Amino acid sequence: MAQTLDDLAALSGVSRATVSRVINGGPVAEGTRRRVLDILHRTGYRPNAAARTLASGRSGVVGVVMHIDPHLLFQDPYFSQLLQGMSDALSERATAMMLWLGNRSKEETLDHILWMSLLDGVIVTAYRLEDPLVDGLLTSSLPTVLVGHRRADRSASYVDVDNVDAADAITSHLVAIGRRRIGHITGLRGTVAAEDRLAGYLRAMKRAALPVDELVVDGDFNQPSGAAGALSLLDQGADAVFAGNDATAQGALEAIRGRGLRVPDDVALAGFDDLEFAARLDPPLTTVRQGVRQQGMEAARTLFQLLEEPGEGPRRVILPTELVIRQSTAGGVVGG
Amino acid sequence: MAQTLDDLAALSGVSRATVSRVINGGPVAEGTRRRVLDILHRTGYRPNAAARTLASGRSGVVGVVMHIDPHLLFQDPYFSQLLQGMSDALSERATAMMLWLGNRSKEETLDHILWMSLLDGVIVTAYRLEDPLVDGLLTSSLPTVLVGHRRADRSASYVDVDNVDAADAITSHLVAIGRRRIGHITGLRGTVAAEDRLAGYLRAMKRAALPVDELVVDGDFNQPSGAAGALSLLDQGADAVFAGNDATAQGALEAIRGRGLRVPDDVALAGFDDLEFAARLDPPLTTVRQGVRQQGMEAARTLFQLLEEPGEGPRRVILPTELVIRQSTAGGVVGG
DNA sequence: TTGTACGCGTTATCAT
DNA sequence: ATGATAACGCGTACAA
Numbered sequence: 001m002a003q004t005l006d007d008l009a010a011l012s013g014v015s016r017a018t019v020s021r022v023i024n025g026g027p028v029a030e031g032t033r034r035r036v037l038d039i040l041h042r043t044g045y046r047p048n049a050a051a052r053t054l055a056s057g058r059s060g061v062v063g064v065v066m067h068i069d070p071h072l073l074f075q076d077p078y079f080s081q082l083l084q085g086m087s088d089a090l091s092e093r094a095t096a097m098m099l100w101l102g103n104r105s106k107e108e109t110l111d112h113i114l115w116m117s118l119l120d121g122v123i124v125t126a127y128r129l130e131d132p133l134v135d136g137l138l139t140s141s142l143p144t145v146l147v148g149h150r151r152a153d154r155s156a157s158y159v160d161v162d163n164v165d166a167a168d169a170i171t172s173h174l175v176a177i178g179r180r181r182i183g184h185i186t187g188l189r190g191t192v193a194a195e196d197r198l199a200g201y202l203r204a205m206k207r208a209a210l211p212v213d214e215l216v217v218d219g220d221f222n223q224p225s226g227a228a229g230a231l232s233l234l235d236q237g238a239d240a241v242f243a244g245n246d247a248t249a250q251g252a253l254e255a256i257r258g259r260g261l262r263v264p265d266d267v268a269l270a271g272f273d274d275l276e277f278a279a280r281l282d283p284p285l286t287t288v289r290q291g292v293r294q295q296g297m298e299a300a301r302t303l304f305q306l307l308e309e310p311g312e313g314p315r316r317v318i319l320p321t322e323l324v325i326r327q328s329t330a331g332g333v334v335g336g
Numbered sequence: 337m338a339q340t341l342d343d344l345a346a347l348s349g350v351s352r353a354t355v356s357r358v359i360n361g362g363p364v365a366e367g368t369r370r371r372v373l374d375i376l377h378r379t380g381y382r383p384n385a386a387a388r389t390l391a392s393g394r395s396g397v398v399g400v401v402m403h404i405d406p407h408l409l410f411q412d413p414y415f416s417q418l419l420q421g422m423s424d425a426l427s428e429r430a431t432a433m434m435l436w437l438g439n440r441s442k443e444e445t446l447d448h449i450l451w452m453s454l455l456d457g458v459i460v461t462a463y464r465l466e467d468p469l470v471d472g473l474l475t476s477s478l479p480t481v482l483v484g485h486r487r488a489d490r491s492a493s494y495v496d497v498d499n500v501d502a503a504d505a506i507t508s509h510l511v512a513i514g515r516r517r518i519g520h521i522t523g524l525r526g527t528v529a530a531e532d533r534l535a536g537y538l539r540a541m542k543r544a545a546l547p548v549d550e551l552v553v554d555g556d557f558n559q560p561s562g563a564a565g566a567l568s569l570l571d572q573g574a575d576a577v578f579a580g581n582d583a584t585a586q587g588a589l590e591a592i593r594g595r596g597l598r599v600p601d602d603v604a605l606a607g608f609d610d611l612e613f614a615a616r617l618d619p620p621l622t623t624v625r626q627g628v629r630q631q632g633m634e635a636a637r638t639l640f641q642l643l644e645e646p647g648e649g650p651r652r653v654i655l656p657t658e659l660v661i662r663q664s665t666a667g668g669v670v671g672g
Numbered sequence: 673t674t675g676t677a678c679g680c681g682t683t684a685t686c687a688t
Numbered sequence: 689a690t691g692a693t694a695a696c697g698c699g700t701a702c703a704a
Contacts, residue, residue, distance in 0.1 A: 387681030
């Protein structure tokens with residue numbers, strides 16, 4: 001049962017090289033090809049991946065690194081969807097996925113990944129402004145694609161959305177429906193998404209000449225921080241809340257309700273991500289749709305391009321976002 | 337920079353075999369060991385995983401297969417936690433994880449996994465009563481551990497909880513607080529968990545000599561099915577609902593509220609899983625805690641045992657569950 | 673179109 | 689304790 005190319009060659013009455021060509025699509029006479037293929041199927045032959053990798057230099061395996069705080073990884077479907085998207089695109093090309101999560105330190109994880117020298121390339125989430133793991137991968141010779149990016153990653157390949165623009169758009173929407181005391185519950189400070197969304201919010205507020213003092217409170221992308229943040233903002237007389245993501249918005253919604261206030265009549269509410277539950281909230285949540293799954297797919301495809309055309313320089317993909325306006329910001333127009 | 341053992345041997349003034357021994361912990365004189373180690377660190381040498389696998393027959397990589405409907409995989413933190421648990425236990429032993437999700441058919445996935453012949457073993461979720469993917473892996477020569485198991489898997493190695501007993505316990509609890517019209521919203525039919533929990537429910541009801549006619553409705557482990565199921569059960573005059581999992585219970589809770597009924601006063605409610613949000617519901621949800629993360633860790637450890645002691649026969653691990661009683665079934669004692 | 677032969681980088685066995 | 693040397697199974701120039 002321990003089949004090798006030599007065994008099959010003997011059975012087929014051809015050389016090992018010919019069997020190899022049949023498998024890998026080299027030039028083979030139609031007759032022999034069929035004969036060999038028949039034997040291949042009959043014996044259920046499976047090539048030895050290690051030998052193949054050793055000889056060819058390609059493994060058909062890419063690494064995916066999601067070194068995330070478990071509290072985020074558990075709670076937020078974001079990561080499941082990202083993973084699913086990558087898995088989709090990888091399986092289209094019969095490429096396997098090796099996964100690292102955040103259960104060791106970044107340094108240990110980096111060592112382990114580089115040690116696993118059979119990877120063709122790696123996709124890594126780059127959410128934090130400082131990240132030795134991302135730095136280490138970019139420095140290594142391993143072809144690398146980031147999901148998200150830091151300002152300093154201009155020379156790297158990445159897939160991202162324009163968080164600044166999207167946050168600006170949703171804030172401007174709140175302005176457009178007449179809100180003036182628009183608060184923002186940030187995401188986890190130190191992450192690119194949180195800082196950029198905050199920047200977009202500030203940009204829109206400044207353009208509208210609206211005050212932001214006391215109207216920014218720190219959250220952490222999780223539901224409880226949304227509740228706490230909302231209470232604080234209500235004390236500041238907020239008539240609208242832009243939460244750092246949908247989970248935060250959900251927490252805010254509960255807190256606002258707990259105060260006996262109505263959404264959107266008393267307080268308009270917006271989130272970010274458009275995860276599935278956003279549309280099912282009561283009222284349905286206005287938010288920014290970023291195709292998370294698509295980001296995952298795009299990251300994988302970008303990596304494929306990198307592998308196929310080396311020396312082409314870095315590839316940067318900014319995926320579009322979409323403002324999804326629902327009840328949580330509708331019907332509450334006060335001003336113009 | 338393309339270091340090989342031979343390069344290092346030349347640098348160290350010893351043979352390739354000695355360098356290999358230093359790396360793998362063979363018998364080497366202390367002096368030479370230090371000298372070689374020094375060179376190893378100085379050069380940042382990384383062994384070639386493919387060559388190593390080819391020569392040794394072991395790869396240090398295990399496969400994890402979670403061939404789940406995307407709608408479940410996305411929604412339910414269950415899978416993230418399971419994955420996290422596996423990743424934890426694997427990384428303890430410096431073992432890498434290759435992941436397959438459900439984006440191809442089970443047959444294609446099976447082929448792809450077996451084709452990836454470098455795996456030392458595989459962990460696969462076995463949730464459905466019929467599963468060609470699980471069957472195929474068990475039939476293959478690949479050491480396999482199931483998470484969950486079918487009745488027919490008695491000769492396989494698996495990690496599971498006793499769903500029947502746990503469902504019996506929670507149903508009995510509802511009986512004990514005096515409920516008589518106890519309804520059950522099942523999980524997705526055709527899955528082991530759903531069928532076993534149903535069996536446990538039926539067993540407890542029978543022992544209590546309570547009627548079950550019209551009191552069982554089919555759900556699918558997702559929130560909307562919980563809402564629909566609850567409405568149907570309320571029409572049957574249910575005074576208690578045991579939902580197939582926490583997500584289903586959450587849906588049921590909203591529906592019950594929507595009818596203007598109170599939990600637990602009018603209707604007691606129980607779930608299954610004890611996911612993080614269960615304790616944060618209003619009222620907090622009575623449920624069954626199954627250490628999902630621990631199941632993942634245990635599965636990985638079981639696989640390690642299999643790999644270390646072949647021929648030891650299958651290993652079966654039934655992890656304990658815990659009935660977690662919270663407000664959703666408290667304070668509503670009617671009878672004895 | 674097909675076969676020969678070398679190389680991929682290790683591990684592991686057998687001498688020494 | 690150390691050094692040759694033979695596998696490990698496959699890809700691929702090169703030759704035929």
